[in-house]
Amino acid sequence: MIITGMAEFESVCKNKLVEWYNHNNKEQITLENVFVVWACKTLQNYKALLSTTVSGDGIYVEYTFNGDKQEMYEDVYKKLNNRCITGM
Numbered sequence: 001m002i003i004t005g006m007a008e009f010e011s012v013c014k015n016k017l018v019e020w021y022n023h024n025n026k027e028q029i030t031l032e033n034v035f036v037v038w039a040c041k042t043l044q045n046y047k048a049l050l051s052t053t054v055s056g057d058g059i060y061v062e063y064t065f066n067g068d069k070q071e072m073y074e075d076v077y078k079k080l081n082n083r084c085i086t087g088m
Contacts, residue, residue: 036050
């Protein structure tokens with residue numbers, strides 16, 4: 001795989017997230033349900049954090065493209081907790 005720019009990288013990431021989500025969940029999503037939270041390019045490498053618009057799923061996916069090896073990596077995270085810590 002060769003990535004030619006940030007727009008292409010983000011498109012590939014969105015498609016991969018839809019593919020992963022639909023394979024691992026009963027509810028099916030489309031590209032319209034996916035958004036990029038953050039993305040950057042440093043030297044020949046790309047990284048992006050994506051999520052879905054599905055209420056309560058807590059899914060965050062990190063994609064990394066290693067330009068030296070022409071490899072892409074996918075890390076899927078699920079939000080387990082969100083609490084307010086007071087009295088600090």
